[in-house]
Amino acid sequence: MDLLEYQGKQLFARHGLKVSSGKAVDSVEGALAAAAEIGYPVVVKAQVLIGGRGKAGGVKLAGDEAQLREHAGRILGMDIKGHTVRTVWIEHASDIAAEYYASILLDRSAKRPLLMFSIEGGVDIEEVAERTPEKLIRHHIDPLAGLSREEAVQVAREGKADEDVVEGVADALLALYEVWLAEDATLAEINPLIVTPEREVRALDSKVSLDGNALYRHPENQGLSDAENEDPLERRAKEEGVQYVKLDGDIGILGNGAGLVMSTLDVVARAGGSPANFLDAGGGSNAETIKQAVDLILANPAVRAVLFNIFGGITRCDEVAEGLIAAFGEIKPSVPFVVRLDGTNDEAGRRLLAEAELPNVHPAKTMNEAAELVVALAAGRALQESA
Ligand code: GDP
Ligand code: MN
Numbered sequence: 001m002d003l004l005e006y007q008g009k010q011l012f013a014r015h016g017l018k019v020s021s022g023k024a025v026d027s028v029e030g031a032l033a034a035a036a037e038i039g040y041p042v043v044v045k046a047q048v049l050i051g052g053r054g055k056a057g058g059v060k061l062a063g064d065e066a067q068l069r070e071h072a073g074r075i076l077g078m079d080i081k082g083h084t085v086r087t088v089w090i091e092h093a094s095d096i097a098a099e100y101y102a103s104i105l106l107d108r109s110a111k112r113p114l115l116m117f118s119i120e121g122g123v124d125i126e127e128v129a130e131r132t133p134e135k136l137i138r139h140h141i142d143p144l145a146g147l148s149r150e151e152a153v154q155v156a157r158e159g160k161a162d163e164d165v166v167e168g169v170a171d172a173l174l175a176l177y178e179v180w181l182a183e184d185a186t187l188a189e190i191n192p193l194i195v196t197p198e199r200e201v202r203a204l205d206s207k208v209s210l211d212g213n214a215l216y217r218h219p220e221n222q223g224l225s226d227a228e229n230e231d232p233l234e235r236r237a238k239e240e241g242v243q244y245v246k247l248d249g250d251i252g253i254l255g256n257g258a259g260l261v262m263s264t265l266d267v268v269a270r271a272g273g274s275p276a277n278f279l280d281a282g283g284g285s286n287a288e289t290i291k292q293a294v295d296l297i298l299a300n301p302a303v304r305a306v307l308f309n310i311f312g313g314i315t316r317c318d319e320v321a322e323g324l325i326a327a328f329g330e331i332k333p334s335v336p337f338v339v340r341l342d343g344t345n346d347e348a349g350r351r352l353l354a355e356a357e358l359p360n361v362h363p364a365k366t367m368n369e370a371a372e373l374v375v376a377l378a379a380g381r382a383l384q385e386s387a
Contacts, residue, residue, distance in 0.1 A: 001212045004047040006089040007224050008206030011183050012190075017175035018202040022091030031072035032065060034090040040064055041093040044071045048083035049231070051207065052124075056080045061093050082232055094204060099192035100161065101125050102173055103207075104141075104180040106187075112140040113180060115147065115173065117159045121192040135159075147177040168201035169193070183221065184214035233277075237296055242279065242289075244296060249274025251378050252297035252306035252335075254290075256281045256315045264309045267367050273375035276303045281315075290323025291330065298333055305336045305378035307370055312343030321349035325356045336360045336377040340370040 003011070009019040023034035024047065035042045046058030053059050058080050062068035068090075078085045099122030107114035118136045120128045129136050137159040141147050152170035161169045172193055180188040189207040196202065215222055237244030243258070247265075251273045255261035258280050265275045277300065281293050297306055310320045320341065327333075339361060341349040350363060362377070364370035 001210045001215070001224070002049045003206075003208045003210065003224055004049065004087070004089075005045060005206050006047060006087075008188075008208035009203065011179050011185075011208060011221075012175070012203050012206055015175050015178045015182065017172060017179065017190075018200065019206075020091040020094060020202065020204070022089055024087050024089050025072075026076070026087050028069055028072045028076065031068055031088060031090050035062070035065070035068050038090060038092050040068075042068060042090050043093045044068065044075055045089045045091070046075050046078060046080060046085040047087040047089050048080050048085055050081050050083050053080060058085065094194060094202065095197050096192075096194045096204075097197045097199070098162065098195040099123075099204075100159075100169065100195065100201075101128070101136075101191045102169075102176055102193045103187065103189035103191070104176055104185075105189075107140065110140055112143060113177070115139045115141055115155060115177065117155050117161075117169070117173065119159055119161055121190075121194075125191060141177065146181075147174060149174060162195065165195050165199055165201055168195075168199070172201050172203070179208070183208075184211045184217060185209060186211050233296065233299055236299070237279075240292055240296070242293060242296060243282065244280075245278040246300065247275050247277050248302075249276045250302050250304040251374055252276050252279075252300070252303040253309070254279045254281055254293050254297060254306070255309040256311065256313075256320075260309060260311055264307065264367065264371070267371040268307065268375065271368070271371040271375045273371065273378060276300055281310075286319055287323035287326050290320055291327040294324070294327040294331060294333070298331060298335070303335060304380075305338065305374050306333075307374040308337060308339040308341075309367060309370060310339075310341050310343070310349075312341065312346055312349070314344075316344045317341040317346040317349030318352055319345075319349075321352040321356075324361075325352065325358065328356075328358045328361070333360070336362060336374075338362045338364050338370050338374040338377065340364045340367060 006024050012019050025031050025034050041063045044060050046053050060071040062071050101118040101121030103116045104113050120135050139155050152173040156166045156169040176188050187209040190203040192204050194204045231246050233246050253275050255264045261280045268275050364373050
């Protein structure tokens with residue numbers, strides 16, 4: 001469960017991590033009232049669940065009412081990478097002497113929390129990790145012993161934090177670990193962690209993900225899930241009752257049964273591809289469900305090819321084929337589909353598909369074959385037509 005910046009900052013403040021106080025508002029009038037209370041200059045910040053708001057024009061300084069009116073008016077309603085801004089956070093603008101970076105996430109392969117720190121904050125941290133990995137300090141925390149002040153100080157020093165703020169940085173890292181642990185977070189990130197001209201260390205931004213499965217332990221956090229700000233495709237799927245999770249790749253996936261879909265993701269990844277989503281069409285996938293699912297998968301503009309992996313049990317393959325044919329009639333997709341039908345009525349299903357002569361639909365016999373084919377198609381490689 002991802003939190004908005006201001007919600008993350010509320011958790012930070014709860015654990016003694018320094019943040020600027022501010023107010024979340026959803027109108028220009030609200031922004032003006034908040035700023036009158038806070039005092040100018042203020043910063044107006046779009047509250048959406050996506051990074052890079054600054055670059056997209058979603059973070060602006062306002063020195064007076066006129067500027068605030070202009071910026072708040074422009075940012076409210078703005079679209080940032082598919083996320084509509086409905087809320088802005090108004091806080092007193094900070095003077096910045098340096099921008100650092102700090103984060104803690106769960107390193108599943110090491111089975112430990114991983115603390116990262118860099119004095120090259122405020123920018124895309126992936127770039128720092130790639131170009132100058134020595135400037136990103138990585139420190140695994142022993143979950144039983146916790147993070148000691150000595151360790152935190154050592155991380156700050158190793159990262160070459162200015163000597164006079166080493167203690168301040170250590171305080172921030174210790175508080176960040178407390179947030180991560182006490183709130184059952186899977187990610188707690190600060191970028192930038194600023195040093196002010198007065199040499200105070202403060203979190204200027206927050207990115208926090210909470211473990212949804214641990215929410216029952218935190219009734220006070222339950223209200224933080226914000227349907228308005230969810231990924232728009234995931235929200236739509238939820239409304240339509242479809243089990244859909246958006247992923248970062250370019251291969252759309254549909255299967256029936258959560259286990260089969262997860263295996264399909266694995267097989268596609270092993271074939272060198274990158275799935276664009278998880279979609280479980282469920283046990284009784286009829287034509288209507290399939291149509292709806294295809295629509296949803298193709299609403300993600302990153303999708304370059306789609307893999308249907310159906311094992312017919314309760315779901316009959318001929319019904320799935322009919323759904324696909326109906327969907328193609330209405331949607332006319334421009335990307336290739338690979339279809340693997342196996343199980344109940346698979347022969348009838350394949351026959352229906354063959355007879356329909358859908359453009360750009362490629363049958364495959366096995367899951368591996370289907371995965372290799374769809375990866376090749378997504379990459380735009382020439383086909384060795386199979387089946
Ligand atoms: P992001 O672009 O979504 O990561 O949003 P951030 O909250 O990190 O803000 C982006 C950038 O805006 C920061 O790296 C700062 O350089 C700048 N910024 C944000 N708040 C302030 C502020 O209070 N004062 C100043 N001077 N710059 C700010
Ligand atoms: Mn940031």
